[in-house]
Each structure stands twice: as C-alpha cells, then as structure tokens.
Amino acid sequence: MEIDDLRFVYFRRSYYQKRAPRSEEASGRRVQVEDRRRECRCLRFEDWSKTKLKMLRQIEISYPPGSRVALLRLTERAGGLKEVRADSLFGAKDAAPPSFAAVIAGSEREFPLVLGSDPKDDWPEERLVRVLLVRSPPPPPRRR
Numbered sequence: 001m002e003i004d005d006l007r008f009v010y011f012r013r014s015y016y017q018k019r020a021p022r023s024e025e026a027s028g029r030r031v032q033v034e035d036r037r038r039e040c041r042c043l044r045f046e047d048w049s050k051t052k053l054k055m056l057r058q059i060e061i062s063y064p065p066g067s068r069v070a071l072l073r074l075t076e077r078a079g080g081l082k083e084v085r086a087d088s089l090f091g092a093k094d095a096a097p098p099s100f101a102a103v104i105a106g107s108e109r110e111f112p113l114v115l116g117s118d119p120k121d122d123w124p125e126e127r128l129v130r131v132l133l134v135r136s137p138p139p140p141p142r143r144r
Helices: none
Strands: 009-018 030-040 042-044 050-052 056-062 071-076 081-085 099-104 107-112 130-131
Touching: 009 042
Parallel strands: none
Antiparallel strands: 009 030, 009 099, 042 050, 056 071, 056 130, 071 081, 099 107
16 A cells, blocks of 8 residues: 655653642652654664665564564665664653554554563554655656
8 A cells, every 4th residue: 555654753752840839849849751752754763863764765674473673674775775673763762662653544553663561562463564665756847
C-alpha cells in the first residue's frame, strides 16, 4: 500500500522547576517532567545525528524472536547499507519508545520499534516490515 507521510516519532523529555506551596514541598520548588512528542521525516539517533528519509531508498525492519528491539537495515540512495538496532534511536531508553507513524486508509497508525518494559508486551499483529521510499518525479519544466 502507498503511504505519503511516513514519519519517525520520538519523545523529548523536559524537566521544569515550578513553584509549589511550602505546605506541599519544603523547598518551595517542584520538578515537573514532560515528554513531548516530536515527528520528523528522518531517523534521529541517540547522539542527535540524523538520517533524512529522502536520502534513503529502503528501510527493512526485522523483529527477532524473543527480542524487545527491532533491527533496521537502511539502504541509502547511493547504495550504502547500514544496520542499526532500534535502541540506538533517540528516546529508545525513555518511557515512550520511538516508532513510525503513517496515515493508512484515513486513520493514523503507529508501528513501535522498541517494546516497553512490561514482559507481557508483545509485537503487534500488524507490523511494518519494509518501506520502499520512492521520490516523486520532478515537476515538468515551465514553458516560456
């Protein structure tokens, strides 16, 4: 099936210090943790480097049996090949793991790349296995 808007989803954790009544907190400060959802048309790695999806030809995703981490095989347009574990992507060690998101048949779908820490979690029945990234043809030249 064709998808026009494949996006990589990660969460960025921010810590805020807020004022609190002394009756609640002796220091008068409270730390608030917020995970903000971010989406991009790239793969963001833990060291904050990225690979843009437009520079890739194909992404193959495998889910090894018994593993909680997917393996990604990235084929570049120039022919280079890179294999990475999904836990090397940004946010994989936080509470909300990274995933791919796309709109399919009018509904937003997410495909996780790392399972949560609950041992009962299992890979969803419907998984993303291969993504062929096809560039749209350039627009026709303008007539003068």
